[in-house]
Amino acid sequence: MRWINLVLGTVLVAGVILLGLVSLAWTPFDPTLVVPGERLQPPGWPHILGTDAFGIDVFSRIMAGARVVVQVGVVAVGLALLVGVPLGVAAAMSHRWLSDLIMRGADILYAFPALLLAILLAAAVGASTMTAAVAIGVASVPAFARVARAATLQVMSSDYMLAARAAGTSPLAAAVTHVLPNIAAVIWVQASASFGMAILAEAGLSYLGLATPPPAPTWGRMLRDAQNVIFSNPEQALWPGLAIAAAVLGFNLLGDGLRDQLDPRLRDIS
């Protein structure tokens, strides 16, 4: 049954990525084109998910929004991975004072929620997709550093690490050959969960107007637009909501599935 996670996750994630990629070249309608005469059309043809309160094709907006989701997820999680994991591994392998310095720094960063960082960044350089992604990424660094440190400490105290040292492996070589493969499974789960959280955070930030500026469509802004007509046309909130839920679920399932495949011990259990 294990592979079902992987397959379902892959399908959902691939769907989101595919929508985003296709939207670069083609969308059924212009995702920013306001057509006052076609407001709040029900799903049908040619607007398969209908139109919103501005008369914009909902499906086209969902497609264009997928692009932002992927962009924010990749940048945010990439940043958190590239900064957080080396910090965590270094903290676990270094002398006590350096380790304390790194982890207390992470604690301080932990005290700043992504929202606050996004407001700061938006105020400093103006709100954009990038500022939101960077804010979410920076806010995720401590989580990655902690997970990486805890996992590395466990590896460091293992017999095979001692055996590797006894065979003459230098600490740096040991970190690359033994630590990274052994903490990969935990990091993958953290990354996939963070990807989902980044998508949610981006939706929240663009709902608040702290991410991608208008008129570029995002799922968060679609929710906000739907808020005005929530009682007369609840389906307006349904589509972006479903898209967000599907994307978050997809990344979580993909992460779980990947972990099972990456860890040779788990792979044989299924």
Next chain:
Amino acid sequence: MNGLLDVADLRVEFGRHRAPALRGVSFSLQAGQRLGLIGESGSGKTVTALAVMGLLPETARVSGSVRLDGRELVGLPDAQFSDLRGVAMGMVFQEPMTALDPTMRVGRQVAEVALLRGRATRGDTRTNVLQLLTRVGFVDPERIADAYPHQLSGGQRQRVVLAMAVFNRPGLIICDEPTTALDVTVQARVLDLLDEILGESGAACLFISHDLAVVSRVCSHAMVMLDGDVVESGPVSQIFAAPRHPYTQGLVATARLDLVTPGERLPTIEDYFRREDFR
């Protein structure tokens, strides 16, 4: 003393408020000699081995002298220690279940030891690894090399660990209870293999065990440790025939169950030795 390994007054402490792990251990190991290190858990056997390998945690305070081929190892920077490990001295660990990286194929782990020295190419290494795996008794080295550790049995893993320890032909091999985690038949096979490899390479061996029978099988000399002290040392035959220290007498008596009259109570170490009187 001018042996391969000369240890003099080796003291190891973990923190000021704890009893020292080693209280001035001295011994000497000649090239090709096999020395057994006997003692119960916590007697300082493993600490001695790790001190020689320079693998004690940072919190340990080490004093005294450990000389390998006349070179002082106590206080040696880790980078220089790294160059000696695996080449001048190798180590076999107690738990074959955990001494191999679970995420790495066995062949690569053995090859790692060779590639580390930067003198082998990958193609050569593969051939060497397969030869070595054959050498430690695998009839299907290809399959073993491509397996992950969890796919092997305990005895198979311990043979892999042994292969890794002897890959670079070190002059000193430290075995820390290499057969304790194995069942008796597998234990006998691994000991035979060790015996063979040691005989062939002429390497010296520091063999740690709590099992007198195992030590007598592998080693010519033995050293009995208790609470961080060496209480007795000498040729194995002498220690077995005429143990001097009461603790050793107790150890020997508990190992010779064939001397017990059926129906009588089995001997315990406490019959010979009371710890309270010791200090």
